[in-house]
Structure formats: structure tokens, C-alpha cells
Amino acid sequence: MKKKKIVELLGFLSLRICLYLVLAVLLLFLYDIGSKGAGTLSWEFLSQAPKRGMTEGGIFPAIIGTLLVTIVTAILAVPLGMFAAIYLNEYAKQTRLTRIIRLSIRNLSGVPSIVYGLFGVILFVNILKFGTSILSAGLTLGLLTLPWTITASEEALKTIPNSYREGALALGATKWQAIRTNVLPYAMPGMLTGTVLGLARAAGETAPIMFTGAAFYLPYLPQSLRDQFMALPYHLYVMATQHHSIAQVRPIAYGTALVLLLLILLMTMSVALIRYRMRRVKRE
Amino acid sequence: MNVRKLILVGLLCFGLIASANTISAQRNMMQIKGSDTLVNLVQILAESYMAKNPRSPMAVLGGGSGTGIAALINGTCDIANHSRAMKEKEIQMAKDNGVTPHTFVIAVDGLSVIVNEGNPVSQLTMDQIGAMFRGEIKNWKEVGGPDKAISLYGRQSNSGTYVFFQEHVLGNQNYSADMKRMNGNAQIVEGVTVDKVGIGYVGVAYVADDQGNVKKGIKILKVSKDASSAAYSPLNKAAVDSGDYPIARGLFQSTAGTPKGAVLDFLKFELSPEGQDIVEKEGFFPIGSGQMAENEKKLK
Amino acid sequence: MIKTKRTSFIRIKESAIRAFFFTNGILAVFILLGIFVFLLYTAIPAFREIDIKEFFTSKNWNPSSPVKEEYGILSMIVSTFLVTMGALVIAVPIGIGVASYLSDVAHWKVREILKPIIEILAGIPSVVIGFLGIVLFGPAIAKITGQSHGLNALNGSILLAVMALPTIISISEDSLAAVPRSYREASLALGASRWQTLIRVKIPAALSGIIAAVMLGMGRAIGETMTVLMATGNAPAFPSGFLSSIRTMTATIAIELGEVPYYTTHYYALFAIGLVLFIITFFVNLISDLVLHKFQEREL
Numbered sequence: 001m002k003k004k005k006i007v008e009l010l011g012f013l014s015l016r017i018c019l020y021l022v023l024a025v026l027l028l029f030l031y032d033i034g035s036k037g038a039g040t041l042s043w044e045f046l047s048q049a050p051k052r053g054m055t056e057g058g059i060f061p062a063i064i065g066t067l068l069v070t071i072v073t074a075i076l077a078v079p080l081g082m083f084a085a086i087y088l089n090e091y092a093k094q095t096r097l098t099r100i101i102r103l104s105i106r107n108l109s110g111v112p113s114i115v116y117g118l119f120g121v122i123l124f125v126n127i128l129k130f131g132t133s134i135l136s137a138g139l140t141l142g143l144l145t146l147p148w149t150i151t152a153s154e155e156a157l158k159t160i161p162n163s164y165r166e167g168a169l170a171l172g173a174t175k176w177q178a179i180r181t182n183v184l185p186y187a188m189p190g191m192l193t194g195t196v197l198g199l200a201r202a203a204g205e206t207a208p209i210m211f212t213g214a215a216f217y218l219p220y221l222p223q224s225l226r227d228q229f230m231a232l233p234y235h236l237y238v239m240a241t242q243h244h245s246i247a248q249v250r251p252i253a254y255g256t257a258l259v260l261l262l263l264i265l266l267m268t269m270s271v272a273l274i275r276y277r278m279r280r281v282k283r284e
Numbered sequence: 285m286n287v288r289k290l291i292l293v294g295l296l297c298f299g300l301i302a303s304a305n306t307i308s309a310q311r312n313m314m315q316i317k318g319s320d321t322l323v324n325l326v327q328i329l330a331e332s333y334m335a336k337n338p339r340s341p342m343a344v345l346g347g348g349s350g351t352g353i354a355a356l357i358n359g360t361c362d363i364a365n366h367s368r369a370m371k372e373k374e375i376q377m378a379k380d381n382g383v384t385p386h387t388f389v390i391a392v393d394g395l396s397v398i399v400n401e402g403n404p405v406s407q408l409t410m411d412q413i414g415a416m417f418r419g420e421i422k423n424w425k426e427v428g429g430p431d432k433a434i435s436l437y438g439r440q441s442n443s444g445t446y447v448f449f450q451e452h453v454l455g456n457q458n459y460s461a462d463m464k465r466m467n468g469n470a471q472i473v474e475g476v477t478v479d480k481v482g483i484g485y486v487g488v489a490y491v492a493d494d495q496g497n498v499k500k501g502i503k504i505l506k507v508s509k510d511a512s513s514a515a516y517s518p519l520n521k522a523a524v525d526s527g528d529y530p531i532a533r534g535l536f537q538s539t540a541g542t543p544k545g546a547v548l549d550f551l552k553f554e555l556s557p558e559g560q561d562i563v564e565k566e567g568f569f570p571i572g573s574g575q576m577a578e579n580e581k582k583l584k
Numbered sequence: 585m586i587k588t589k590r591t592s593f594i595r596i597k598e599s600a601i602r603a604f605f606f607t608n609g610i611l612a613v614f615i616l617l618g619i620f621v622f623l624l625y626t627a628i629p630a631f632r633e634i635d636i637k638e639f640f641t642s643k644n645w646n647p648s649s650p651v652k653e654e655y656g657i658l659s660m661i662v663s664t665f666l667v668t669m670g671a672l673v674i675a676v677p678i679g680i681g682v683a684s685y686l687s688d689v690a691h692w693k694v695r696e697i698l699k700p701i702i703e704i705l706a707g708i709p710s711v712v713i714g715f716l717g718i719v720l721f722g723p724a725i726a727k728i729t730g731q732s733h734g735l736n737a738l739n740g741s742i743l744l745a746v747m748a749l750p751t752i753i754s755i756s757e758d759s760l761a762a763v764p765r766s767y768r769e770a771s772l773a774l775g776a777s778r779w780q781t782l783i784r785v786k787i788p789a790a791l792s793g794i795i796a797a798v799m800l801g802m803g804r805a806i807g808e809t810m811t812v813l814m815a816t817g818n819a820p821a822f823p824s825g826f827l828s829s830i831r832t833m834t835a836t837i838a839i840e841l842g843e844v845p846y847y848t849t850h851y852y853a854l855f856a857i858g859l860v861l862f863i864i865t866f867f868v869n870l871i872s873d874l875v876l877h878k879f880q881e882r883e884l
Contacts (some may be wrong), residue, residue, distance in 0.1 A: 008779035012689055018681030019698075022753075025746055026705045032720055033712065053327045080608055087609030091602055097610075103873055104613040110800065110869040111619065111862060112807025113710075114834050118858040121841075122622045132360075143615060150612065174594060176601045204709025207809040207834075211841050216345040217327075219334075220313065233711045233810075240715050241814060242346055244324040244490065246470040247477075250719070257712045264707050272700060350648075350843035357845050377845055435732050440818070441648040442843025456650040461643075461659075461821035464735065464829045465839070478723070479732040 030261075037258030040251045046259070054217055054239075055249055059256055061221055065134075065229035066203055066263070068222065069213070072138025073145055073202045078195045080142075081149025085191070088150070089157040090165075090179050109147035113207040116144045120212040135225040137213035144208055145198045152194025156187045189278055193271040200267040204260060206233040216242070232260045314342035314546055318352015318365035319444050320468040321487035322535055325391065325566045326365055326554075332562060333553050340546045346468065349444025356540055357381055362547050364538045367393065367444030367487070368451070384541050388579045389534040390554050392525075392569040394488045394518025395449065397505045398473070400480045405429045407506035407515040410530050414453045416483065419460025424481060436463035437472045437484030445469070448533055449485050477501035488518045489567030507531060524569055534575065535568065543583070555579055620866075623859040630655075630852030639856070643822045645836065647850040655853050657860065659822040663737070663830035666823050667812060668805040670741025671748055676798055678745075679752030680787070683794075686753070687760035688782050699754075706750035710810040717743045717815030731827055735817035738826040743811045748801035755800060759793025760786055792875050799872035803865050809834040833857050 044058055051057035084105075092098045120140030130136045160183050168178035206214075214234040222229045239253035240246065316326060323346040330342050347355075349366035356364040357378045370378075370385060378385050397413055399405060405428055408416075415421040416434055425431040438459060439446040450456060466472045472484040473491060477500075491499050496519050498504055506515035509530045516523035523529040543551050553559050560570035571579075590598075631639070634655045642656020682702070686695050721742060722734030729738070763786050771781040787794065817829025818839065831839075837854050844851045 004777050004780070008777045011779040011783070012685075015681045015685040015689055018678045019685045021678060022682055022702065022705070022749060026701070028720075029705075029708060029713075029716055032716060052331070053324055080611065083605055083608035084611060087605035091605055092609060101609055101613055103870070104616045106873050107866060107869045108612055108616055110803045110807070110865050111616075112809065112834060112865055114809040114837050115619065115623070115807070115858050115862050115865075118626075118837065118841075118855060119619045119622055122626055122855075123618075146612070146615070174590070174598050176598055200707060204707075204711070206709070206711045207838060210838065215343070216347070218313075218343050219341055233709055236715060237711050237810065237814070238346075240718060241467040241471055242320065244320065244346075244468065244470050246468075246474050253715065257715055260709060261712060264709065265704070268704070268707055348843050354843060354845040374845070377848075432732075440839055440843075442840065447648075450650065458646060458649050458651055462819050462829070465818040465820070465831070467839075475733060475735075478726070481732045 033254060033257050033261055036251070037254035037256075040255030041258060045255055049219070050217065053245075054243060054252075055245060059230075059232070059235060059252070059259065061218060062230040062232045062235040062256065063259065063263075064221055065214070065231045066233075066260075068229060069134050069138045069141060069209065069231060070199055070203050072134060072225070073141040074195070074199055076139055076142030077145040077149045077198065077202075078192075081146055081195060081198075082153045082191055084146075084150045085153030085157055086179065086184075089154050090175070090183070105147050105150055108143075109151070111144075113144060113205055116140055117208040117211055119143070120208060125212055131226065132211070132213045132215075132228055133226045134213055134222055134229050137209040137229070137231075138225075140208045140212050141202045141205060144205065145195075145202045148198030148201065149195040152198060153187075153191040156190030156194055157183065159190060160187050189274065193274050196267055196271050200264045203267070204233050204264055206231075206237055209234060210237075232256060232263070236260065314340065314363070314550070315345070315355075315361040316342060316363040316365060316537075317345045317347055317355045317361040319349040319367040319535070320346050320439075321349075321367040321393065321443075321445055321489075322365040322391075322537075325489065325535075325563060325568060326537075328566060329554050329559060329562055330550070332558075333550055337546075337549070340550070342546075342550070348440065348442030349447070350442035353538070356385060356538055357383060359383065359540070362539065363550075366536050366538065367533065368448040369536070370538065371447075378540075385538045386540075386542055386582050387536050387538045388551060388555070388582060389571050389575040390537050390551075390559075391535040391563045392571055392575075393533050393535050394520075394524040394529055394569065395445065395485055395531040395533055396488045396491055396518045397483065397485050397507060397531075398476050398491055398502045399483050399505060400476055400478075401501055401503045402480050403429060403503060405505070406503070407508065409508050409511055409513075409515075410453060411510065413507065414455060414457075417449070417459055417463065417485075418454055418457050419462060430481075432481045435479050435482045436460060437466055437475045437479075437482055438463045439469075439472070439485075440465040440467065445485065445487065449531075452531060452533075453485075473499065473502060487568070492519055493567050494565050521569055525572060534571070548583070551583070620859075620862065623855055623862055627852060627856035627859045629847075630849055630856045633849045634853060634856075639853075645820050647840075647853065653849075655849075657833065657857060659820060660831060660833045660836055660857070661860075663816075663823050664806060664832040664834070666826070666830065667737050667740040667744060667816065667832060668802060670737060670826060671744035671805045672798065672802055674741065674745035675748045675752055675801060679749050679797070679801070680756055680794060682749075682753045683756035683760055683797075684782055684787070686757045688778065688786070699757075702750050702753055705746070706754075710747065710808060711814070713743050713747060714811040714814030717811060722815065729827060733817075735815060735829055736827050737816060737823060737830045740812045740816040740830070740832075741826065743815055744805040744808055747808060747811065748805050751804055752797045752801040755797035756790070756794045759790035759797065762793065763789045792878055796872045796876035799868055799875065803868040803872065806868065807834065807861065807865050809838050813838050833861050837861075 047060050048058035049061050124130045124136035124139050164182045165178050168182040209231055213228050214231045215228040216238055218230055236256045239249050243249050327344040330344050349368055352364035352366055353374050355361040412427050424434055469486040469490040472486050476482040476484045506517045508515035516529040518529055524532040539547055563570050639655055641658055643659045644654040644656045646654040717739050721739050725734035725739050767785055767789055768781055771785045812832045813835040818831045819829035820831045823830045837857055841854055
């Protein structure tokens, strides 16, 4: 009897240790970036362009570039994701084809980001002749984000009880009318917040944009979708490995990492906050 | 609520893009791409030039000599920086693409072989260095150092420095597969600073300034042509000019066809006394009169 | 009055709307096929000059060699798997451990807090993790293992483990939570302790889901680019252990794609590597999906 107790205690202790390990690593990461990057953060850092061979100044163009390319990503991935999710959840029947579609979506989410980058080079940069641009990079990221937005939107649609749909249909609505009036308005907040999470991931990706539009240094901000751009994740990569005075710009690299993390955290937490408030409203 | 948020974000971004129009000037910016060895120097030259000519914006990007030359061939840059001569294959590919490259020397580099400052070895012959980087010599004790395995740091195949070193020091043989391919000169310096048994090769401007002060943590090796010659340091300008320092090289820029307009103007600035002064300040060596004459011929 | 007959206009409109949504649904299949087809189309020209057998069995990747151009990807494949297996060795036990903790030990309030915290780990971009590999883990690994530097497969494995953990934890936890309460209650009723129930009943019951989770984590590790690019040293040699510097398939593509002139054999060969990568991750994901499907079927 005692042996069982001891084994159990040790067993659960080992589980606890696993958890603490993971939490410790997370804390270590956040602490390192936070403490070493905070010193570089300032209003100037966020609003100025890099100066003097990128050894001074700020990262404003990288922030703008990331925002712009994320907008293009959203324009592609959000509507298409929602429409595909509507098909899967509202219209599709349990056929082989549906299974293949779901398989494809899951597979797409597992394709390496550099392969998306290669595909982007072939399709957007070369064949469609968009060249290295915000457009090419944004579309490439859009494809990468699509599986996420589809899945997130579908999750949101699944939470709407069937009674909503059936009620509308019973009153004589067509299928689309039922979806439009009785499902979408309630699912929309969930769909949008889910897609924002996918966009947060896209904002941090480097490999897909490396060859489709991100640039080492541009003296001016992009003026159109066909221009190249600087981006936060690529800027971090450049500052950490390709710059000609790595040791000197290490603080800038930390600052960039921190800004990137804060941006993603901001997006993730606002989603969590909105969802929390939605849940409270629902309960009332 | 979410639609409103979307509209707000959209307006914000539109505002940002609109304000961008007031910051940036022209769309057709001169693109200079290529060598990591040159990128710092050319960026400073560009900044000085742009201070006097605000209507000629230019973007200076890195990527390695190979990237720059590829961009010139592909037609995606105006000037290619490269720290090695263009290969026959590349010149042919360029011509096939309708591009006739014109090459100019804008600076001289004493390619430096560096080790950790704790390493007792202070000089090596070309043969020894070649053998080490080919992977034939694997232990420091074979060249007068401690009994420890050699840790090699080099560049990647897109680097002009990689190719130049391969041609002139390795006798055009393959690098050791164990050499770590780093992304740029600075990463090699960083690696060797930390790695007590490391050895690497970098442009001289990355390890010393114009006063001859060497970066902390590393030691620049003296190199001799062979076992019976004297060993010289790359910081020795006379040795670099005379060829006594065996791994001196020119640093190049190439244009598609004869340079015209802003490109020509910028090249002239780089070759002017003011430009060459900046070259020296950044740690490289200015070009000699012979090289200047060659440049003049091509500028016509 | 209730409309019992739909006008043909409305019927056509409904069909059109349905078709519209169907097109979007099937888009995913087309994209997947498209990626495969385009990669294949761009990779095939490489094999005009490269012998396929040599491609897969040669350890030497040296496309820009002055001696002999070689296009063997065996070293890269082995490096990729070495670093992936290393990652799984770390991430699987810890991941299942954390998942078990969340499902069986933690109070539901604690779980609600922990799950989003672990999601934060998943949200850290790969470039930031690679950066931490250089500045944080590299020096630490060097000190602990007594090596001269810390950019090697071990560093890569640890970082990839961190990246795969959230996936493994999340899906394993879902699988464990899906085990019917009756299993647990029956086991406890028969006198087993909570621990025994966990180890002998719940985990085996959730095994397919856990396997699927591990495979998805594995897929993630195989396909990761930036982290390995920054932290593993990039030496294309055939790996001799966890402390050797290695270069994975993903890193090779990322490093060389920028420098290669378009439409050369080297260019096509890089896409061939991409194709191989795509096929490997496709099969890993396919198997994971089949296992998960079987798991879900059984539960119903």
C-alpha cells in the first residue's frame, strides 16, 4: 500500500517538474528579451528610421512594413477562411470529398514556412510578375495563414447551436438566409478573433517574406503595394546575423525582438479579452 | 464593435501610408546590392553622397557578392558590390541576359586571418592556412599551437570573400565540410571572439580601424607567402600595396553597361579624394594610381 | 400566408451561393496540389544535370565548387532528422508530462490560466527563438559541454523542442480529456491509485491522440527554418554527433536562395530540396491525421 502511495507521489512530482521546466523556459525567454530590450525602447526607437548604417536610430520602417504586409495577409486569409469555414460547417456533407478537404487543410498547416516562401517566389514573384513586394509577401503569408483562419472560423461556427439554424428554417427562410441572419452575426466575433490570432502568427514569420519582398535596408517607406519593405522579424534576423557590427547593434536586436513580442502579445491578449467579455455577455 | 475596429485600423493604415508620401521622395531609387564586406563602407559613402545630393536616394543592401552579381544579371539592381572578380560564367550569363558588366575598383582590402586573442599562434604561411581550411590540418599543434581541434569559421558560398579565399588560399579546392558557414564578416568576428580554438577570415575593416587599433578579443595573424618569406600584417599598408602581404584584394563595383546619370555621379564621388578618404577612415585602403587609371578608362 | 414554393430565382441564387462557398472550401485542396505541382515543375529541370541517385545518396552539397559541382543532400537530410529526433527526445516526455498534469492534477481554475500561458510559448516567433539560441543558449551550451562554441545540433534540438512543446501539450491534453470518465471511475473503483489510472488506463486510451500530437510536433520541427538557421552553425558536413555544427534542408534553402542566379541548375536544385521537404512533411501530417481519425472513430 505504501509503495503505491510513494510511486504516486513521485509520479505526480515528475509531472509537476515537467510543468515547471516549461514555465521556467518561457519565463527565461520573456525575461531575457524583456530586460535586455527594454533599455532600447523609447518613443524615438519606435518612430525613427535606422541611421548611420543601422547602428543608431529606430525601427519605424520595420514596424510599418510588418503592419502593411499583415493587412494584405488579412485581406486574403480572413474572407477566404471564413467562406471556406462556412462551406465546411454549414453546407458540406460527410462525404469523401469533405474528408479530403479537411485533410488538405490540416496538411497545409503543416507545410514548412520556407516551402510557402518557395511557392510564393514561383507564383507571385515570377509567374504573376508581382516582383519582390508587399503584395507578393502578403499573399504568400496569406496562404500560410489560411489554414488557421479556416480552422478558427469553423470553431466559431460550431459553437452556434443547431437550434438557431433550425428555427430560421422552420420559419421558411432559405439556407443562406438562415445562415446570414441566425448564424453569422453570432459567430462573427468568434471568427474575427480567431483570425486575428492567425494574423499574429503571420506577423512573426520570416522565411516566407525573405525572398518575396523583405529588404535589408530601405531609406524610405514603401509607397505602394509593389514596393519592397522592411519587416520586424526580418530586421531581427538581419541585426542578429548579417549586420556588419553585430556586437554593436545587439541592443537594437533585443529591442526589435521585444517590439515584435509585444505586438504579438498585444494581438493575442486583446483577442483573449474580447473572448472573455463575450463569454460574460453570453452568460447574462 | 468589430466592424468599427476594422474601419479604425484601416483609417490608421491609410493615414500612415499617406504620411509616407511626405517622407519619401522618389520611387525610382538607386539599388546597390551585394558584398557584405563592402556594405558598411558603401552605406557610409552613400550617406555622405545623399547629404549633398538629396534628390538621389539610394538603397544599400547586403546579401553577399554572389547575390549582388546575380541581381545585376537579373536586372534588379543598379550597382553590384563584390569583393571578388566576376567569374567567366557570370559574365557570360550577364551577356546572355543583355547586360554588359563594367567593373571598377573602389577600395583595397587586406583580407585578414583572425584567431582568438588567447591563441599563442601569431603567424602562418599561406600553405598552412590553406591546408587548415581545406580540412587537411585538423589540430592546432600541427602549426605550433595547443593540442586542440581547429574550429573553422568561414562565409557562405554567396560571399565574394569565400570565393576569393578559395581561389587564392585554398588553391581552388573545396573547403572543409566542417567549416561553419557564417552569414557575414561580423558573425565570424563574433564567433572567433568567443571560440578559443577558432580561426576565420574577414575584411580588414571589420577587425581594425584606421588608427590600427584591433578589435578586442581577437588577434590578426601575420601571413607569409611561404616558409622562407617574411610574414606581414594586413594592417601594414606598404605590404598590402606591394603584394608582400599575400592576400590583398581589390573591392569592386559593377554596373550594367557604362554608368550614366546618378550612378556615374556616385561612382565619381567614391573615387574622388573625399570618397577615398572615407574608404581609409572605414579601415580599408585607398586604391592606387594604377587602379585609378583603369577606372578612368572604363568611365569613358 | 406561408410561401411553400420557392421561385426559381431564389433557387438559382441559393445554388449560386452554395457554389460560391464550395469553391472556397475546395480552395485548400487546390492550394495543396498547386504547391506540389509548382515545386515539381520547378525542381524537375535540376535533374537534367543531376543524377537522381547521387542527389539522394551523396553526402556532399557543393554547387559552387571550383573542383566539381556536387548536389548530394544526404547530409542535410540526416542533419534534419538528427535535430528533429533530438527535439522529440526532449519534448515528448515533457510534453506528455505537462499534458498529464493539466488533465489529471491541475485544478480547473489552474488549467484555465496555464493553457493560455502555454499558448504564449507557441506564439513566440521562430526568429526570436533562434535569436535566443545565439545569445542565450549558445554560450550556455558551450560552457556546459566544454566545447569552444555553442552553435550545434544540440542547441537546435533544444530550441525545436521548445517550439514543438505547445503543439504536443495541447493535442495530448485534448486526447487525455476526451477519455471517457467511465474509464477513470472504473479504474479507481477497482482500487488503482490516481497515478496508476493515469499511466495504465488513461494514457493508453489516449495513445492515438498522443501519437498524432507527437507526429504533428515532429512535422513542426522538420519544417522549422529560422531557428535552425541561426543556431546550428551551418556546417554542411555529415553530422558526427549532437555537438557537431550541422545544416538542415530548410537552412540550406534559406541561405542559398538569395544568391543563386535564376534558372541555373543550382536554383532548380534548391527547389528540389523544397519538394523533398514538402513530401516528407506531407507524409508525416498524413500519418498523423490517419492516426487521429482512427482515434476519433474509436471514441464515437
